[in-house]
Amino acid sequence: xxxxxxxxxxxxxxxxxxxxxxxxxxxxxxxxxxxxxxxxxxxxxxxxxxxxxxxxxxxxxxxxxxxxxxxxxxxxxxxxxxxxxxxxxxxxxxxxxxxxxxxxxxxxxxxxxxxxxxxxxxxxxxxxxxxxxxxxxxxxxxxxxxxxxxxxxxxxxxxxxxxxxxxxxxxxxxxxxxxxxxxxxxxxxxxxxxxxxxxxxxxxxxxxxxxxxxxxxxxxxxxxxxxxxxxxxxxxxxxxxxxxxxxxxxxxxxxxxxxxxxxxxxxxxxxxxxxxxxxxxxxxxxxxxxxxxxxxxxxxxxxxxxxxxxxxxxxxxxxxxxxxxxxxxxxxxxxxxxxxxxxxxxxxxxxxxxxxxxxx
Numbered sequence: 001x002x003x004x005x006x007x008x009x010x011x012x013x014x015x016x017x018x019x020x021x022x023x024x025x026x027x028x029x030x031x032x033x034x035x036x037x038x039x040x041x042x043x044x045x046x047x048x049x050x051x052x053x054x055x056x057x058x059x060x061x062x063x064x065x066x067x068x069x070x071x072x073x074x075x076x077x078x079x080x081x082x083x084x085x086x087x088x089x090x091x092x093x094x095x096x097x098x099x100x101x102x103x104x105x106x107x108x109x110x111x112x113x114x115x116x117x118x119x120x121x122x123x124x125x126x127x128x129x130x131x132x133x134x135x136x137x138x139x140x141x142x143x144x145x146x147x148x149x150x151x152x153x154x155x156x157x158x159x160x161x162x163x164x165x166x167x168x169x170x171x172x173x174x175x176x177x178x179x180x181x182x183x184x185x186x187x188x189x190x191x192x193x194x195x196x197x198x199x200x201x202x203x204x205x206x207x208x209x210x211x212x213x214x215x216x217x218x219x220x221x222x223x224x225x226x227x228x229x230x231x232x233x234x235x236x237x238x239x240x241x242x243x244x245x246x247x248x249x250x251x252x253x254x255x256x257x258x259x260x261x262x263x264x265x266x267x268x269x270x271x272x273x274x275x276x277x278x279x280x281x282x283x284x285x286x287x288x289x290x291x292x293x294x295x296x297x298x299x300x301x302x303x304x305x306x307x308x309x310x311x312x313x314x315x316x317x318x319x320x321x322x323x324x325x326x327x328x329x330x331x332x333x334x335x336x337x338x339x340x341x342x343x344x345x346x347x348x349x350x351x352x353x354x355x356x357x358x359x360x
Contacts, residue, residue: 002029004050004120009039009066010082011058015105019053022109023116036061040069047074051119055082056090064094071098076126078119082107178353179297184209185349186293187286193333194289205286207254208261212290215245215262239274242266261286265294270324280327288327292318292334295326300346311342 006028010016013034020030031049033039035058043049052070056063067079081102083091091102100122101115187209191202216224219241223234230238246263249255264278264287271279283291299314309317315335322331334342 003027004116004123005029005031005048006051006053006116007031007033007039007042007049009033009036009052009054009058009063011035011055015055015082019112022112026113026116028116035059036063036066039066043070043073049077050123051116052077052079053082053116054079056094057084064090064097067094067097067099076123076130078123080115080119179301180210180213181353182301182349183212183290183293183297185352186296186345187290189345190289190293190330190334193337194330201286204257205261205289208258208265208286209290209293211245211249211255211258212262212265212294213241213245214248215241215243217248218244239266243275258286260284261290263287265290267291268325269327272324283327289330292326292330296334296342311346312339315339315342 003026006023008016008019008023008030009032010019011034016032016034020032023030028051031042031046033042036054037060039052039054040061043052052066054063054066058066063081067081070077070079075098078100079094079098081091081094081099082105083102084105088104091099091104094102100119103112103115184206187205188202191205196202196205219238223230223237226234242263242265246259249259249262252259261284263275264283267273267276267278267283267287268291269280269283269288271277295318296311296314299309299317300311302308318326318331318334322328
């Protein structure tokens with residue numbers, strides 16, 4: 001088995017023949033080129049050379065020019081320059097340009113052998129390192145892919161669990177069957193129309209909308225399911241549900257941002273809402289979007305005390321309370337989409353929810 005392949009380039013026939021005979025006797029496979037043009041063509045046609053040995057001074061194209069062109073094709077090939085004693089500075093320049101080593105004329109053959117041996121070992125190490133890096137990158141890519149799949153499965157699990165929780169809450173409150181799932185869709189559609197595309201932000205909005213009423217778990221059934229109007233005392237208890245929900249979620253790392261939507265989903269744009277009476281831009285964006293999505297679903301869904309209103313009337317109500325209950329900029333975005341758009345969107349939402357597997 002040959003040690004390696006060498007392309008010897010020198011305009012002096014005797015020198016290239018001498019090097020060829022010696023290096024082949026050392027166990028290398030050698031090919032010859034009489035000038036830089038021929039060497040470059042052979043390198044392009046074959047390319048599978050481990051070492052290039054090239055004279056520096058050659059007619060037409062110098063060894064330095066050949067070095068630069070070859071390194072552009074294969075940065076890992078080892079180049080050994082052959083120089084006369086007077087060209088030592090050129091040889092040093094060649095090494096600065098990427099040559100591995102140089103030998104001086106008149107050279108000693110044992111020095112040539114030593115230079116070739118070192119160059120071949122260096123190339124072997126470089127190529128082994130590259131293969132290792134490729135293997136490492138492939139492993140990282142595979143592990144990253146596995147991690148992404150695991151995170152996706154985890155996200156699906158989170159999503160299913162939270163939807164189950166929301167369904168339990170909707171089942172407990174007979175007035176809001178399916179409300180949480182519908183209001184998530186309206187919230188995300190409004191966010192889309194507002195050009196909000198960050199996946200993490202949308203996930204915060206989704207979970208916040210899904211769990212907005214989780215605090216009702218702490219409200220007694222006698223109040224939550226009371227068929228008539230609530231007394232002033234009962235209403236004060238009911239108004240605690242955003243804070244209860246917030247305190248339930250804020251300690252859960254992946255829900256702590258969504259907990260802000262849960263806390264502020266009953267704030268009003270003019271500051272008349274609860275629990276903190278925030279107004280305008282002080283209300284988190286997700287809560288302001290949700291506020292409108294919640295109102296859309298409340299008005300356009302059947303309730304025990306009220307039949308579903310047409311979207312046209314719901315839109316008029318949003319406009320009527322724009323700047324008071326609702327963020328006027330988000331209301332304007334809702335209006336700009338048009339009633340026909342929202343009619344189709346509502347139908348798609350209802351169809352999608354109806355096709356979801358029953359959790360219980």
